[in-house]
Every structure is written in C-alpha cells, then in structure tokens.
Amino acid sequence: MSFQLSYKKTDLDLTQTLNKPKKWYYVAVFLLGLGVAWGAGSWLHQILTGIGVAGKNNPVGWYLYITTFVFWVGIAHSGTLISAILFLFRVKWRASVYRSAEAVTVFGLATAGLFPLLHMGRVWVFYWTLPYPQMGGLFPNFRSPLVWDVFAITTYLTVSSIFFLTGMVPDVAIIRDKARGWRKKLYGFLAQGWQGTDNQWRHYTAAYVFLAALATPLVISVHSIVSWDFAMSIVPGWHSTIFAPYFVSGAIHSGLAMVMLILIPMRSAFRLHPYITDHHLESLAKFLLFTATMVGFAYFVEVFIAWYSHNPWEQAIFIYRAFGDYWPAFWSLFVCNLLVPQLFWWKRFRRSIPFLVFVSVAVTIGMFFERFVIITTSLAHEYIPFMWGLPDLTFTELGIVVGSFSWFFFLFLIFAKTLPVVSMWEVKEQLDPPVVRKSKDRTS
Amino acid sequence: MKTHHPPVLTVIPPPAAYPPKLLLTFWIFVAAGIAVVAAATAGFATQRTWISYLINFCFWSGLAQAGIVFSAAYRLTNGRWGETIRRVAEGFVLFIPLSVLLFLVTYFGRTSLWPWITEPIEAKAAWLNEPFFFARVIFYYLFLSALSLWYVSISIRPELGLLKEQGLAPESSWVDRLTANWRGYEAELETRNSKLAAFVPGILVAYGVVYTFVGFDVVMSLDPHWYSSLYGWLYLVHAFDAGVAGTIIVAILSRKYFALKDNVSTKQFYDVSRLLMGLCMLAGGFYWGQFITIWYGNLGEEIERILLRFDHAPWPAFQWAVIAFLYFFPIVVFLSRNIKEKPRALIAIASVILAANWFYQFVEIAPAVWKEASVPLGIPEIAITLGFLGATGLCWLAYAKLVPLVPAMPEKSKINGP
Numbered sequence: 001m002s003f004q005l006s007y008k009k010t011d012l013d014l015t016q017t018l019n020k021p022k023k024w025y026y027v028a029v030f031l032l033g034l035g036v037a038w039g040a041g042s043w044l045h046q047i048l049t050g051i052g053v054a055g056k057n058n059p060v061g062w063y064l065y066i067t068t069f070v071f072w073v074g075i076a077h078s079g080t081l082i083s084a085i086l087f088l089f090r091v092k093w094r095a096s097v098y099r100s101a102e103a104v105t106v107f108g109l110a111t112a113g114l115f116p117l118l119h120m121g122r123v124w125v126f127y128w129t130l131p132y133p134q135m136g137g138l139f140p141n142f143r144s145p146l147v148w149d150v151f152a153i154t155t156y157l158t159v160s161s162i163f164f165l166t167g168m169v170p171d172v173a174i175i176r177d178k179a180r181g182w183r184k185k186l187y188g189f190l191a192q193g194w195q196g197t198d199n200q201w202r203h204y205t206a207a208y209v210f211l212a213a214l215a216t217p218l219v220i221s222v223h224s225i226v227s228w229d230f231a232m233s234i235v236p237g238w239h240s241t242i243f244a245p246y247f248v249s250g251a252i253h254s255g256l257a258m259v260m261l262i263l264i265p266m267r268s269a270f271r272l273h274p275y276i277t278d279h280h281l282e283s284l285a286k287f288l289l290f291t292a293t294m295v296g297f298a299y300f301v302e303v304f305i306a307w308y309s310h311n312p313w314e315q316a317i318f319i320y321r322a323f324g325d326y327w328p329a330f331w332s333l334f335v336c337n338l339l340v341p342q343l344f345w346w347k348r349f350r351r352s353i354p355f356l357v358f359v360s361v362a363v364t365i366g367m368f369f370e371r372f373v374i375i376t377t378s379l380a381h382e383y384i385p386f387m388w389g390l391p392d393l394t395f396t397e398l399g400i401v402v403g404s405f406s407w408f409f410f411l412f413l414i415f416a417k418t419l420p421v422v423s424m425w426e427v428k429e430q431l432d433p434p435v436v437r438k439s440k441d442r443t444s
Numbered sequence: 445m446k447t448h449h450p451p452v453l454t455v456i457p458p459p460a461a462y463p464p465k466l467l468l469t470f471w472i473f474v475a476a477g478i479a480v481v482a483a484a485t486a487g488f489a490t491q492r493t494w495i496s497y498l499i500n501f502c503f504w505s506g507l508a509q510a511g512i513v514f515s516a517a518y519r520l521t522n523g524r525w526g527e528t529i530r531r532v533a534e535g536f537v538l539f540i541p542l543s544v545l546l547f548l549v550t551y552f553g554r555t556s557l558w559p560w561i562t563e564p565i566e567a568k569a570a571w572l573n574e575p576f577f578f579a580r581v582i583f584y585y586l587f588l589s590a591l592s593l594w595y596v597s598i599s600i601r602p603e604l605g606l607l608k609e610q611g612l613a614p615e616s617s618w619v620d621r622l623t624a625n626w627r628g629y630e631a632e633l634e635t636r637n638s639k640l641a642a643f644v645p646g647i648l649v650a651y652g653v654v655y656t657f658v659g660f661d662v663v664m665s666l667d668p669h670w671y672s673s674l675y676g677w678l679y680l681v682h683a684f685d686a687g688v689a690g691t692i693i694v695a696i697l698s699r700k701y702f703a704l705k706d707n708v709s710t711k712q713f714y715d716v717s718r719l720l721m722g723l724c725m726l727a728g729g730f731y732w733g734q735f736i737t738i739w740y741g742n743l744g745e746e747i748e749r750i751l752l753r754f755d756h757a758p759w760p761a762f763q764w765a766v767i768a769f770l771y772f773f774p775i776v777v778f779l780s781r782n783i784k785e786k787p788r789a790l791i792a793i794a795s796v797i798l799a800a801n802w803f804y805q806f807v808e809i810a811p812a813v814w815k816e817a818s819v820p821l822g823i824p825e826i827a828i829t830l831g832f833l834g835a836t837g838l839c840w841l842a843y844a845k846l847v848p849l850v851p852a853m854p855e856k857s858k859i860n861g862p
Contacts, residue, residue: 088718089521091521102512145740202783217725218728220729221729224729226731228736228737228740231737231741232736232740232741233741234741234743239737239741239743240673240674240737241672241673241674241675241733241734241737241738242672242673242674242677242738243733244674244730244737245674245677245730245733278598281835293649293652294652297652297653297656301656301673301676302673303669305672305673308568308571308660308671310567310568355616409691
C-alpha cells in the first residue's frame with residue numbers, strides 16, 4: 001500500500017469516516033433501529049407475559065436464547081484473537097483489519113451478555129446470581145461451569161475493551177487535536193493525555209505487547225469455558241473432551257466470517273480500498289479456510305469417536321442429529337461450515353468479493369446451526385424416550401434473535417461514525433517516513 | 445540509468461567430515477538399542493522392552509515429523525525470522541521413512557502391547573483388528589514419509605544445485621539425483637516457491653489428520669475401552685512440541701559443531717523460544733481440557749484412566765513431573781527475555797522440555813500396559829532410548845553432510861504473497 005499513501009493522506013482518508021453521515025447511513029440506522037425495537041418489544045412482551053412465551057420447555061430448557069448466546073460469544077472471539085495473535089506473530093496485514101475486528105469482539109460480547117438475562121425470565125431478580133450473602137441460601141455454586149462462564153466472559157470483556165481502547169489512543173489523539181466542543185472532550189478523555197512523546201511511545205508499545213500476550217490465552221480460555229457449560233454434563237453429544245478446542249476453532253471461524261461481512265461493505269461505503277485491499281481480504285479468506293478445515297475435522301472426529309466408543313447413547317444422538325427432527329440443520333452446518341469454504345483453495349474465489357460475501361454468509365448461518373444442533377438435539381433426545389421432547393419456535397423468541405443481530409450491527413454503525421475504523425498509526429508504520437519520501441523525490 | 449546487477453550468491457557448503465566422536469557415539473547408541481530389542485524378540489524381558497520401544501517410537505517419530513511440519517508451517521506463514529533453524533528442522537526428514545521400518549518391529553511385540561490383539565473386542569472388531577491396524581498405521585507412516593521426502597527434496601534443491609554449480613557440492617549420487625535437470629538458481633527458486641505454495645497446505649492437513657489417528661490407534665487403543673475425542677490432537681500437539689524443542693537443541697549444537705554461529709542469531713532463538721513456550725501452553729491447555737471434562741463427568745469408564753495415573757503407585761510422581769516440567773516450567777522460565785536469547789540456558793530448558801515430552805509418552809503408554817508395582821525404567825530402557833537417539837542423530841548428520849544448512853540468500857518466499 002505504501003506506494004500510493006502518505007502520512008497526511010492516511011490521516012485525511014481515515015478520519016473522513018467520521019464526517020457527517022450520508023443518506024444510506026440514516027436509512028441503515030433506521031432499519032436496524034426497527035429490528036432493535038422488535039427485539040425490545042418481544043422482550044417486554046416476555047417480561048409482561050412470562051417466560052412461557054419463549055419456545056423453550058422441558059426437556060429443552062436451553063433453546064434459542066442459549067444458542068444465540070453461544071453464537072455471539074463465538075463471534076466475539078475472532079476480534080481479539082485476530083488482533084492479538086497476529087500482532088504477536090508480527091503479521092503486517094493485521095493493521096488494516098484489527099480495529100474493526102476488535103469492535104466486533106466488544107459489540108459481540110455486548111450482545112451476548114443480554115442473553116443470560118433474557119434466558120432467566122424474571123430479569124428483575126438477576127442479582128440473585130451474584131455472589132453475595134443473603135437469607136435465601138441461594139449462594140452461587142462455584143463448582144458450576146455456568147459460574148465460571150460469568151467470570152470468564154466478564155474478564156474477557158474487560159481485557160478486550162482495554163485492548164480495544166488502548167489500541168486507538170494515538171489515533172484518537174489526532175482526532176482530538178482537530179475536534180471542537182463535546183467531541184473534543186470525548187476524544188480528549190479517550191486519548192488519555194497522549195502527546196506522542198518518545199517516552200509515551202516506549203511505554204505504550206510495551207503495554208500493548210503485554211496486553212496482546214494476556215489477551216491471547218484469555219481468548220482461548222473463555223470459549224473453552226463456554227464449551228464446558230456443555231461438556232461438563234453427562235448429556236450425550238455434550239460430554240466430549242474435544243469440545244474446548246472445537247468451540248474455540250468454531251468461534252474463530254464464525255468471527256472471521258463476521259469480520260469479513262463487516263469489512264467488505266464498510267470498505268465500499270467509506271472508500272477504504274487503499275487500506276483494506278483485496279490482499280487483506282484474501283488473507284482473511286485463507287485464515288477462514290484453515291478454521292473451516294479444523295472445524296470440519298472436529299466434526300468428523302466427534303462422529304468417529306461416537307462410533308469407536310461403542311457407547312449406545314453417543315451413537316444414538318449422532319444418528320438422531322443426522323436423521324432425526326433437525327436433520328436439515330445438521331447437514332446444513334456441514335455444507336456451510338466445511339464444504340462451502342473449501343472454495344477458498346482457489347485464488348479466484350478468494351479474490352472475488354461476491355464469493356467472499358457468499359462464503360461469509362454461509363459460515364455465519366452454518367455456525368448458528370452448529371450451536372443450535374449441539375444444544376437442542378442433545379436435550380431433545382436424551383437417554384430414554386421418557387425424556388424426549390421438542391421445543392416450539394415462537395414469534396417472541398424469533399423477534400429477540402433478530403433484535404440481537406440488529407443491535408450488533410446498530411452498535412457497529414455508531415462506532416463507525418464515532419471512532420476511526422482503521423488504525424492510522426499502524427498503517428503509517430508501514431509507510432515510508434516523510435523525510436525519506438522527500439529525498440527520494442529529489443533524486444528522481 | 446542504473447544497471448541492475450544480480451546479487452552474487454554465496455552458499456556455505458556442508459562440512460567435509462562429521463565430528464568423529466559424535467558419529468561413533470551415535471553408532472554405539474544404535475548398537476545398544478538393537479541389542480536390547482533383539483534380546484526382547486528372543487524372549488528376554490519382553491513386555492518392558494516393548495513398552496519402552498513403543499514410547500521411544502512414538503517420541504522420536506513424532507519429533508522427526510514435527511521438524512518437517514515446523515518447516516512447512518514456517519513457509520505457509522511467510523516466515524522470515526529463522527531460515528537456518530527451518531533448515532535444521534528439515535534435517536529430521538531421513539528418520540521418517542526409517543520410522544516405517546521401526547513400526548514394523550512392533551509386530552513382534554504386538555501381543556505385549558495391544559490387549560485387543562490377544563482378547564479381541566467383538567463390538568470394536570471392525571476397527572481394532574490386527575491386519576487392518578497394521579495396514580493402516582503402516583500406511584500413515586508411508587504416506588507421511590513420501591510427503592516429507594518430497595517436500596524436503598523440493599525445499600533444498602535450489603541451494604543444493606547452486607552448490608553444485610559452484611563446485612562445492614559433496615560427492616554423492618544423491619546430489620546428482622536431487623539436482624537433475626538444473627535450470628539455474630533463479631528459475632529453480634521460482635519453481636520451488638510455486639510448487640510449495642500448492643504443496644505446503646496439503647502437508648499440514650495431512651499431518652493433522654494422520655497424527656490424530658496415530659494417537660487414536662497407536663496409543664489410545666492400548667486401553668481399548670477408554671476413549672477421548674481430544675486424544676488425537678493431544679498426541680499431535682505434544683509431538684509438535686517435542687519437535688520444536690529438539691530443533692532448538694540441534695540448532696544450538698550446530699552453531700558449535702558446524703560453525704553456524706553467525707547464522708543462528710540470538711534474535712532467532714528469542715522467536716523460536718516464544719514458539720516453544722506457546723506450544724507448551726497449548727499442550728497444557730489441551731491436557732487440562734481433557735482432564736477437567738473427564739474429572740467433572742466422573743463416569744466410571746472414563747475416570748479410571750485418570751485415577752490410575754494420579755492415584756496408583758508408581759505413576760503419580762511421573763504424572764506430576766510431566767505437568768510441572770512440560771506445562772508450567774516453560775511458562776515461568778520463558779518469562780525472561782534474556783533466557784530466551786542465551787544459547788546455554790536455552791539448550792538446558794529445551795532439554796528439560798524434551799525430557800518432559802518423553803515422560804509424557806511414558807505416562808501415557810506404560811500405565812496402560814505395565815501392571816506390576818515396579819517402574820519399568822532401567823538399563824534396557826535407557827539403552828533403547830539411546831538407540832533411538834543414535835538413529836535420529838545419524839539420520840540428521842546424513843542430511844547435514846549433504847545439504848547446506850544456510851540458505852544461499854535471504855529468500856523472498858512467494859507462498860501466499862500478494
């Protein structure tokens with residue numbers, strides 16, 4: 001990218017995203033707002049009527065809410081992982097994509113965090129889940145993976161947010177210097193007194209490495225713990241040792257797809273082609289191919305071990321998944337998550353924007369199905385026929401799921417007009433310094 | 445107008461002779477190992493010997509294969525930081541075809557190792573039956589041998605050809621075969637990059653699939669009623685970990701014995717140490733993921749395997765040592781940047797990690813088969829281990845005598861490039 005760009009042009013191009021929005025932006029915000037309103041209305045309906053309006057029942061106590069929760073936690077995993085791991089591996093193409101990826105993490109978690117509240121029904125007593133001494137004796141069970149989950153996700157949200165905000169300090173300082181009024185105050189607060197001195201840069205880069213090193217194992221541990229919500233039980237189809245790496249690779253898989261789904265329209269809308277190039281998208285596509293292969297192989301291993309184990313319940317659940325009530329979802333997840341991304345073995349598909357979008361949409365749908373199949377089928381078809389049963393899909397539940405997608409993209413739109421979506425300082429790091437450019441110009 | 449002169453390419457030829465004592469030592473090790481295995485085949489101390497043989501087979505074949513995978517992963521990720529270390533890792537390639545033969549030797553000890561051979565399990569007979577088992581495991585190793593040899597032959601060809609062009613190549617018919625139809629360094633480099641761009645992802649996928657099943661078949665089936673869907677990946681990650689630790693040790697020793705001090709810098713050690721630390725953390729994470737799931741589920745058919753290793757003498761000491769030295773020790777010592785850059789400290793740390801990896805295989809294999817109260821470790825086991833070490837060392841030296849360990853020029857790999 002360096003042959004076309006300069007420091008000044010980079011600053012101009014990447015701050016123009018914060019200019020007054022165009023018409024499409026307002027239309028998009030309005031439509032997403034409608035989706036959010038549908039979700040909020042559905043939740044209100046559930047609060048006023050009771051949790052019975054959701055489709056979950058006995059035996060399928062975990063249904064769409066938990067499916068969507070796991071889905072969004074998964075989406076949230078790619079951002080910090082892409083950012084931190086690629087930073088530690090000194091991958092240069094990271095500079096153009098990591099800011100948006102980290103935003104996906106923060107907003108993904110902000111969306112996922114709603115679902116435990118939605119799932120519990122009587123949300124006004126959510127504080128009963130907190131560990132405080134009280135008369136009812138309802139002190140949380142710290143041996144429960146659900147409690148581990150709370151701590152893991154809270155920690156992850158904290159570290160991811162710090163990582164996200166720290167990464168943009170030098171950029172926000174540039175905006176602060178040009179801003180006026182309340183914006184100057186906001187950016188001034190976010191810039192944390194940044195002046196770009198040598199001393200600040202020294203501390204800043206050291207802190208950033210430290211945060212990246214901290215975030216990497218954290219991101220892996222968090223989705224491992226989410227997987228243990230299931231694997232610690234002895235429910236057939238859930239109790240599997242491979243769940244932790246399988247969930248982590250699935251999370252990165254879905255997150256990468258979501259990052260591409262965000263980057264591609266954003267690149268066109270803000271004309272960021274010199275910064276988010278086809279090479280960047282191709283690199284993400286290769287990464288997606290890698291995770292697709294890993295996830296697909298994990299599916300295969302699970303089926304193989306169910307067969308090898310000769311455990312009748314394990315075998316029964318996999319037969320049920322493939323040929324039972326939800327067989328379309330089961331086979332769809334194989335097609336969407338494993339087979340469709342194999343197109344990326346060919347360069348022309350990795351370089352084709354329509355195909356990148358197609359594969360990303362397919363993976364997003366496939367990963368939702370994957371969570372759905374794991375969660376719903378195992379509960380619907382446990383050990384003995386007495387325990388079998390199917391949930392109902394209700395309009396309320398559907399509204400909340402649609403609302404969650406709208407909420408996520410709504411947050412992203414707000415972010416895109418408030419903060420720089422591509423890291424200016426890291427893009428500039430890859431350019432020739434201005435002094436060198438001038439001397440080159442003179443000699444030529 | 446500027447005239448473009450192509451850079452003068454230099455390549456350091458392999459050494460004319462091995463360090464003589466090293467060569468002799470490796471041969472003595474091999475002889476000792478062969479003697480013990482021959483004695484076992486003749487009926488002396490059979491089971492202990494076969495247990496040790498299988499541990500060493502898994503450990504050394506995994507280490508050798510990991511060297512190739514390290515190199516392939518380095519190329520796939522457009523690595524630039526450690527060309528010589530990558531070459532050192534490729535040096536384990538000759539042990540991989542040898543491991544096919546070494547696995548065939550386990551046929552003589554099969555009844556001492558895999559219980560389902562003497563007492564077939566009807567329900568699992570479709571997978572766990574003797575002909576199919578040996579056929580597929582031999583296929584695994586043959587397949588990976590072919591891929592690895594092909595990969596390394598493509599990888600070393602430009603430098604080897606350049607060496608021959610400059611009249612510095614060692615006298616060997618292999619050099620002629622590997623550089624047949626030579627078209628000049630630049631053209632060969634181009635061809636290599638385009639071939640490997642297509643080939644490298646394939647070798648990594650093949651490794652992932654094959655080593656997962658090596659773990660299931662060769663080790664997990666020692667306890668045929670027990671199963672864990674993560675076991676294959678656990679086996680793979682530990683093998684890769686051992687491979688990187690082994691590569692570090694050989695790279696440091698190469699600085700001394702092959703005068704590569706200027707080509708393997710402290711910066712490279714820093715990077716490869718971080719990789720090793722990450723792999724130890726990953727291995728520990730996988731181990732914990734398997735352990736916690738089984739411990740929490742507390743199902744009889746699963747938990748027994750854990751209880752055997754944590755609660756029944758003589759295994760807990762070894763199990764805890766593995767956890768301490770393979771998963772925690774690297775995290776603690778590698779926190780220091782200085783240590784990562786000091787070859788002497790690094791060789792000691794890598795040796796500890798390598799030994800811990802050996803004991804990992806020991807704790808995975810021995811308790812499943814050895815039902816006595818004693819520890820199956822003694823002089824015969826040491827001899828077998830040294831035998832495998834010697835064989836690996838000889839294979840690596842054979843490679844190092846043929847192939848330049850330092851690339852001719854900083855390579856601009858085009859794999860995955862824009």
